[in-house]
Amino acid sequence: MNGHILLLHGIHMHAWTMLPFALLLRRYAYSTATFGYYSVWQDYRHHCDALAERTEAFFSLHPDEPLHFVGHSLGGLVLRHFAAARPDLVRGRIVTLGTPHQGSATAAAIRARHVGVPLLGRAYHDLLDGNLPSLPAGIELGSIAGNRPLGIGHLVGLEGENDGTVLCAETHCVGMADHIVLPVSHTAMIADKEAAAQTAAFLRSGRFDHERLKHKAA
Numbered sequence: 001m002n003g004h005i006l007l008l009h010g011i012h013m014h015a016w017t018m019l020p021f022a023l024l025l026r027r028y029a030y031s032t033a034t035f036g037y038y039s040v041w042q043d044y045r046h047h048c049d050a051l052a053e054r055t056e057a058f059f060s061l062h063p064d065e066p067l068h069f070v071g072h073s074l075g076g077l078v079l080r081h082f083a084a085a086r087p088d089l090v091r092g093r094i095v096t097l098g099t100p101h102q103g104s105a106t107a108a109a110i111r112a113r114h115v116g117v118p119l120l121g122r123a124y125h126d127l128l129d130g131n132l133p134s135l136p137a138g139i140e141l142g143s144i145a146g147n148r149p150l151g152i153g154h155l156v157g158l159e160g161e162n163d164g165t166v167l168c169a170e171t172h173c174v175g176m177a178d179h180i181v182l183p184v185s186h187t188a189m190i191a192d193k194e195a196a197a198q199t200a201a202f203l204r205s206g207r208f209d210h211e212r213l214k215h216k217a218a
Helices: 015-026 044-061 074-085 105-112 116-128 193-205 210-217
Strands: 003-008 030-035 067-072 094-097 141-146 178-182
Touching: 003 015, 003 044, 003 074, 015 030, 015 067, 015 193, 030 044, 044 067, 044 074, 044 116, 067 074, 074 094, 074 116, 094 193, 105 116, 141 193, 178 193, 178 210, 193 210
Parallel strands: 003 030, 003 067, 067 094, 094 141, 141 178
Antiparallel strands: none
């Protein structure tokens, strides 16, 4: 077995939505588990406390084994806060999928239409607004973006290369170890075989398999 992975879902989602991606990652000899949280009703501090409790429980049983993290969209931002607050519990690598590390233009547009409170709740401030802590030294984070624009983005006038919800430019994180863009939409990313293969590659080596992507595009 290559190691253990804990997967975090995005906004308005449930832990079970990450099960297809978890199953894909198991093909690469990883054990997987999902972490659920109330994305709009509770703030990131509560998410981080619950994640710390879950992580500490894992290390109490597996003290010498790494635990990797994979976060889709908002889940990646929760992991940013978690890594900053508890770097001692990040004993593996992090992959974010379609995560707006620079803040979300889509979320800002929704908020400007005065429907932000019911739709975004506590997921906007210090998360989707881009007000995030720096990535601590020694934390290896790889960011996957999509460029198939299928999603809410066209309803809010999202301009630029995007996955239908998040701009590719928003997925860049200062201090990240690697970044890759795949031909996939925001929602489809968590059931995409290539996204899973690239996630497994980064968790294994700290780099995405860019050569693999070139060969597939040829």
